[in-house]
Amino acid sequence: MTTQTIDPTQRRVPSLGGFNLTVLGIELRRMLRNRRTIIFTLVLPAALLLSFGGQQGWDDKSGSGNVAAYILVSMALYGAALTAAAGGAMVAVERSLGWSRQLRLTPLNPVAYILMKAIVALTMGALAIAAVNIVGMLMGKAEMPTHVWIVSAIVTLFCTLTFAALGVFVGYVVPGENAMQILGPGLALLSFLGGVFIPLSQYSDTVRHIAYWSPMYGVSEIARAPLTHELPWFAVVNAVVWFGLFVAGAAWRMSKDTARV
Template identity: 25%
Template sequence: MTALAPPRLPTILPLGLARGALELRRFFRSRETVVFTFALPTVLLVLLGSVFGDHAEAQGVTSSQVLAAGMIAAGIMSTTFVSLGTDIAGDRDDGTLKRLRGTPMPAAAYFIGKVVLVAVTTVAQIVVMLTVAVAMFDLSLPDTAGDWLTFAWVFALGVVGCSLLGIAISSLARTARSASAVTQLPYLALQFISGVFVNPITALPTGLVVTASFFPVKWMAQGFRSVFLPDSMAAYEPAGTWELDRVALVLGAWCVIGLVLCLTTFRWRRGQDG
């Protein structure tokens, strides 16, 4: 008799996609997580946009529209940096990471699952925010292929960079309970100093603007403003231009920095587990 060939084990990609489907089911079954993840940036957009109202920043552009364009960066950071930072810290705290590390599942499959989760939730978040911005504040969607291309690469670099930083910062949280504070503090602080909540950004003290320039949020918001606002609004940026080449450079650098931080700091176990 011919010996039966051993069954072929699934490759990394199918395992990762299956893990991603599991991550999505777990995410959407947690009502508190879904509401907080999607509600915070959108509620802030509605509240602050209503406060700013139709105050004109320039001819044909209102403060609420400037806010709405920059708030897309806040939405991306919420579904990537904040969500991954707290979620992975929770997986480490309850022993999920330790158990997964002891199974034949490749480590890459776990992170592919997180990528699937982030991709779906981030796209959904941006769709919600743009719908609100267009309906409530008359934000105009891009009407040229060039603007959509700029939106695509700013979005992609922002998602990758913030996701990697979220994975890295998860190692700073000692417990799942402390992870929220560890992620929310830089999230909210960066929105203020990066000109998302304060428009124009040149109204901020120079020291804060310089500090914000070292972090990705300021450049994401600036890139999105270049997409959704007329070119005349570039005069309200610190350099007087959109500086899209520098936006790409800084966001690309943070992707590299985030990857290095992940590789050097990520822990599969809690500190007390050894």
């Protein structure tokens, strides 16, 4: 065996740039094992729904459903956004641990890596949405047509991609585990301002005009549109512009990332 040499011609490149289900499985298991992730993404939004969802006037009509349904969709959006942001921030944490560099010594294509991370973030977002919806169903107060439940859940899921990008961006700007310390309270504030927790009609004119420019406003209007049948044009502009800004910010920080870690 001593004369055996390694023959480069016999070596192959992995298909799909290294994209594979084993990694997806391990990444998902990782997220689900993390107690902090579970509490902030699955338990907290459901608990908020339990406390807000039964407030006075829950049975008032709202669009094609009732106020409880309106709150349910909002809480699902909050939970999914938080989850996606946490997933995005993990990219930066992994970089600070040198894991990204380790992965660059494998055939894994950066596009395949981002794609796998996005799928994990969306799956976790879907779990957060499902948790809120199941709690909402068990409460038995939210009422809306079945297709509205489904359509708003799917729309919410795609709205959360904005916050996955925000997570990556903040994760790069504030390295390490501190990113979530900023994202957690930050998203809660933005949710108050953007009308996720309290309808904008409750605010003064001044606050409301500021809210129209904040990143949670657009996505929350879009997520609730299947229920309310209302969607101001500037809400769509808001959602598109913030998505673009966060993706650009994340891409900018990632491309600046030449430091050897």
